[in-house]
Amino acid sequence: MDKLKIIDIDKEIFSCSVPLENAQKAYILNGVLMSGKEDIRGVQMVSEKKSITIETKENNFLQIINVRENAVLRRGEEYCIEIKANALKEEKSTIVLCSHTLGDERFSTKGKINIVVEKECGLELIIMQNENGVSVHNVDIDIEIKYGGSLKLNIITLHGGHITNTINSVLLEEQAECDLGGLYLSDREQVINTNVNVLHKVGGGISRQLFKGILDGNSKTNFNGKIVVSPQAQKTEAYQANNNLLISDRAKATSNPHLIIYADDVKCSHGATIGTIGDEELFYMRSRGISLYEAKLLQQQAFAGAVLEKIEKKELKERLIGLVERRLRGESIHCQGCSTRCC
Amino acid sequence: MKNLLEIKDLHAKIGDKEILKGINLTIKQGEVHAIMGRNGSGKSTLSAVLAGNENYIVTQGSIQFTDQKGTTYNLLEMSPEERSWAGVFLGFQYPVEIPGVTNVNFMKTAVNEHRKQRGLEALSAAEYLKMMREKMAIVQMDPSFSSRGVNVGFSGGEKKRNEIFQMAMLNPSLAILDETDSGLDVDALRIVANGVNRLKTKDNAFVVITHYQRLLDYIVPDIVHILYKGKIVKTAGKELALEIEQKGYDEFE
Ligand SMILES: Nc1ncnc2c1ncn2[C@@H]1O[C@H](COP(=O)(O)OP(=O)(O)O)[C@@H](O)[C@H]1O
Ligand SMILES: [Mg+2]
Numbered sequence: 001m002d003k004l005k006i007i008d009i010d011k012e013i014f015s016c017s018v019p020l021e022n023a024q025k026a027y028i029l030n031g032v033l034m035s036g037k038e039d040i041r042g043v044q045m046v047s048e049k050k051s052i053t054i055e056t057k058e059n060n061f062l063q064i065i066n067v068r069e070n071a072v073l074r075r076g077e078e079y080c081i082e083i084k085a086n087a088l089k090e091e092k093s094t095i096v097l098c099s100h101t102l103g104d105e106r107f108s109t110k111g112k113i114n115i116v117v118e119k120e121c122g123l124e125l126i127i128m129q130n131e132n133g134v135s136v137h138n139v140d141i142d143i144e145i146k147y148g149g150s151l152k153l154n155i156i157t158l159h160g161g162h163i164t165n166t167i168n169s170v171l172l173e174e175q176a177e178c179d180l181g182g183l184y185l186s187d188r189e190q191v192i193n194t195n196v197n198v199l200h201k202v203g204g205g206i207s208r209q210l211f212k213g214i215l216d217g218n219s220k221t222n223f224n225g226k227i228v229v230s231p232q233a234q235k236t237e238a239y240q241a242n243n244n245l246l247i248s249d250r251a252k253a254t255s256n257p258h259l260i261i262y263a264d265d266v267k268c269s270h271g272a273t274i275g276t277i278g279d280e281e282l283f284y285m286r287s288r289g290i291s292l293y294e295a296k297l298l299q300q301q302a303f304a305g306a307v308l309e310k311i312e313k314k315e316l317k318e319r320l321i322g323l324v325e326r327r328l329r330g331e332s333i334h335c336q337g338c339s340t341r342c343c
Numbered sequence: 344m345k346n347l348l349e350i351k352d353l354h355a356k357i358g359d360k361e362i363l364k365g366i367n368l369t370i371k372q373g374e375v376h377a378i379m380g381r382n383g384s385g386k387s388t389l390s391a392v393l394a395g396n397e398n399y400i401v402t403q404g405s406i407q408f409t410d411q412k413g414t415t416y417n418l419l420e421m422s423p424e425e426r427s428w429a430g431v432f433l434g435f436q437y438p439v440e441i442p443g444v445t446n447v448n449f450m451k452t453a454v455n456e457h458r459k460q461r462g463l464e465a466l467s468a469a470e471y472l473k474m475m476r477e478k479m480a481i482v483q484m485d486p487s488f489s490s491r492g493v494n495v496g497f498s499g500g501e502k503k504r505n506e507i508f509q510m511a512m513l514n515p516s517l518a519i520l521d522e523t524d525s526g527l528d529v530d531a532l533r534i535v536a537n538g539v540n541r542l543k544t545k546d547n548a549f550v551v552i553t554h555y556q557r558l559l560d561y562i563v564p565d566i567v568h569i570l571y572k573g574k575i576v577k578t579a580g581k582e583l584a585l586e587i588e589q590k591g592y593d594e595f596e
Contacts, residue, residue, distance in 0.1 A: 279398075280439050281439055281441050283394075283395075283396055283397075283423060283439075284435065284438070284439035284441070284493075285441070285449070285453075286395075286422065286423035286424045286427070287394045287395070287423045287424075287426075287427055287432075287433050287435075288427055288449070288450075288453040288509060288513065289424050289427035289428050289453050289456045289457045289460075289513065290424060290449075290452050290453050290456055291424050291456060292422070292424065294452055294456065298441075298444050298448070298449070298452060299441075299443075299444070301443075301444075302441065302442065302443025302444045302492075303443060305443045306443065
């Protein structure tokens with residue numbers, strides 16, 4: 001009955017209108033695949049209790065709307081999404097996973113996303129998190145990349161209560177590539193944690209990390225990034241950057257980069273910054289008649305741009321740039337037609 | 344002609360250091376003033392104070408500014424953006440680089456904020472583009488610059504041309520150009536000077552800050568001032584610039 005009701009209102013509640021012509025949509029509620037299974041052509045989607053398996057084929061474009069609500073009997077809810085990237089790099093698939101909460105109650109969820117990128121295959125995954133300001137959400141993302149495989153993952157956290165995203169990425173076989181990015185926007189009492197562990201097991205792989213945060217209000221963010229290059233992983237390239245922009249002097253960002261390198265023929269770098277908007281830039285813009293508010297906004301958008309520009313799917317990138325702008329302007333940011341009231 | 348700007352006994356400091364020590368200066372519509380002086384005499388400080396840079400603290404004096412409509416403002420009470428809206432423009436000696444903000448986005452925001460203040464609608468993308476192309480042509484700036492980050496990776500000359508382009512876009516009634524000539528080769532100097540000359544009308548005014556006579560061959564001033572240790576020590580006609588060129592500053596200090 002509960003289920004039916006949700007399916008009933010699903011058109012109203014979940015009709016996210018990202019204008020993505022060829023996107024196939026699937027809805028998940030509290031870990032259960034609600035609809036979409038039949039519509040998805042060329043993608044294998046299997047739902048078994050709390051585990052959903054997605055196997056991508058060539059050039060799939062999939063939008064998964066992952067909604068959680070505080071159903072009294074389902075406290076400590078978990079969900080599990082398994083993604084098998086099975087399309088060759090040249091014809092790689094894009095998956096956008098939109099993470100929402102229903103209502104404004106406090107509850108917590110543990111999520112698990114397992115990604116396997118097969119030999120010579122590719123995947124672009126974008127996780128957009130726009131959730132209510134009180135709930136707890138822990139997401140563990142485990143990644144395995146096989147020979148010559150390539151994964152691009154960007155996590156855009158627009159809003160949330162206490163979010164922890166943990167990424168464990170293993171470059172399992174040679175020539176693997178892993179490009180990880182994240183943009184976290186925090187405000188009020190929010191806490192956003194990002195833990196990244198990249199393990200280069202074998203040589204010839206490339207990993208990149210670019211995580212950026214804009215912190216307002218009383219919010220706190222933590223970044224813990226680790227790169228481990230195994231002794232046999234020669235000719236590895238591994239880069240990591242974490243940059244934080246403080247908008248409020250009460251916000252607090254911490255950044256802990258770690259590089260553990262056992263091989264000698266490698267190119268690695270890491271850098272972490274925590275800063276504020278530059279006075280000189282602000283004065284320059286204001287001297288041209290750009291108000292202080294707009295000048296700060298332009299600076300924040302520019303700061304966020306480096307992550308958003310990494311998104312390859314053009315219509316998705318533009319959509320997210322728009323959402324980020326509205327979020328930074330403090331406007332409500334649910335996608336048009338959506339009534340999840342996540343913020 | 345009406346007074347555009349009236350500076351009276353202006354004192355300003357940065358930290359505990361007094362840099363401007365009693366400046367008096369009146370600028371009328373249609374005039375071009377040159378302010379000359381050695382490095383460190385306070386030229387950039389004066390322009391920064393006029394534009395509203397909050398790092399400088401005004402301890403004494405007043406600045407009155409009258410806009411095109413005849414409204415008189417107490418400039419010192421206005422924010423930098425309000426001064427810009429009223430018609431004050433500063434061409435920076437060291438234009439600031441803003442990575443990630445494209446030139447086009449930057450100027451479009453600025454132009455539209457100016458329009459908003461005048462109760463006008465924002466320009467459409469096509470209207471803006473047309474205006475931008477016209478004004479870029481004035482300083483022979485390639486349109487490809489519009490998609491680059493503001494001043495990011497621009498050469499010295501390109502940065503100065505970008506300042507003049509911005510001035511052309513905003514059409515101020517008082518433009519202060521702080522050493523727009525420094526770092527320019529002769530060709531770039533001519534381009535910048537031509538830009539200024541084309542924008543000159545009987546209603547606006549320019550303050551050209553320089554320590555060389557060179558620029559003044561192209562932009563001919565009506566009045567030349569010498570600034571020394573935070574004070575204007577001499578004011579005369581354009582022949583003063585030539586005199587400085589020949590005799591150096593010592594004579595006047
Ligand atoms: N931020 C600052 N802190 C301390 N002293 C400054 C600062 N900016 C300028 N000054 C000093 O003020 C004086 C005037 O500088 P400036 O206005 O830049 O001169 P000009 O433009 O004529 O070369 C100089 O002695 C300079 O060292
Ligand atoms: Mg100077």
